Amino acid sequence: MRLKNYDYYLILLTTLILFAIGLVSVYGITYYNYLSVNPQWMQTALYGKYIDEMNSYIYPFLLLLLISLGMCIPKRLFEQDILVKFTAAAMGVTVVLIFLKGIETGLGFILAVMIAIQAAVLIMTLKKSQAIRFEKEGFAIKLGSSLLHLGVVILVFNFISLRDNPFHILIFWTGTLLVVTGNIFSFYPERITALLVLIKREHNA
Numbered sequence: 001m002r003l004k005n006y007d008y009y010l011i012l013l014t015t016l017i018l019f020a021i022g023l024v025s026v027y028g029i030t031y032y033n034y035l036s037v038n039p040q041w042m043q044t045a046l047y048g049k050y051i052d053e054m055n056s057y058i059y060p061f062l063l064l065l066l067i068s069l070g071m072c073i074p075k076r077l078f079e080q081d082i083l084v085k086f087t088a089a090a091m092g093v094t095v096v097l098i099f100l101k102g103i104e105t106g107l108g109f110i111l112a113v114m115i116a117i118q119a120a121v122l123i124m125t126l127k128k129s130q131a132i133r134f135e136k137e138g139f140a141i142k143l144g145s146s147l148l149h150l151g152v153v154i155l156v157f158n159f160i161s162l163r164d165n166p167f168h169i170l171i172f173w174t175g176t177l178l179v180v181t182g183n184i185f186s187f188y189p190e191r192i193t194a195l196l197v198l199i200k201r202e203h204n205a
Helices: 003-035 045-076 080-101 103-126 139-161 168-187 189-204
Strands: none
Touching: 003 045, 045 080, 045 103, 045 139, 080 103, 103 139, 139 168, 139 189, 168 189
16 A cells, blocks of 8 residues: 555544544433433442443444544654554554553553654654654644644543543643644644744754
8 A cells, every 4th residue: 555545534534533432422411411410320329330331332432433533643653664563563562451451451551562662753743854754744743743743642541541540630731732732733823933043042042
C-alpha cells in the first residue's frame, strides 16, 4: 500500500471511530438523564451497572482508536515497513496483557508507549529536527499536529488508567489544553506563524 493511500484510509478509519465514540457518548448522556429521574439512583446498584455498561460499549472503540493512533503517531519516526512491524508488535503485547492482566492494563501499556513516542515527536518538532515526517510543511502546523496527538492520547490514558488518581482532573485539563492548542495551531498556522515572528522580533529588539 502506498503511503498516500495508507494515510487516506487511516484518516477515514479514525473519523469513523470518533463518530462511533460520539454516538456512544450521546447514548450514555441520554441514558444518564433517563436514570436521573430518580435523584438517588447514583447510590443504587443501577449506577455501577450503568458505568460497567458504558465502559463495555466504549472500550472496543477506544481499542480501535489506539490501533489507529498506534499506526499514525509512530509514522513520524519510522519508515512504513518498520511502522507496520512496530504496530503489530505493540498490539501483540497489548493483546497478551489484556488476556493476562485485563483490558485496562493492556490499553494502559499501548497508551504509555504512544505517549512516550508522541512526546519524543513533540520535542523533536520543537527542535525542528529533520528526522521526523509530516504531511504538511510549516512549523506551526507541525507543532499543532504534535500537540493535538499528544493531548488525545493523554486524555484517553487518563480515562482508562487514572480515574482514581488524585491528579485525574489536572491531567484531564492538561490533555484538553494540548488538544485545544493543537487545533488552534493546526487550523490557523498562518496567524500563529505571524504571531511567532512578531514575538521573536520584539524579543530581539
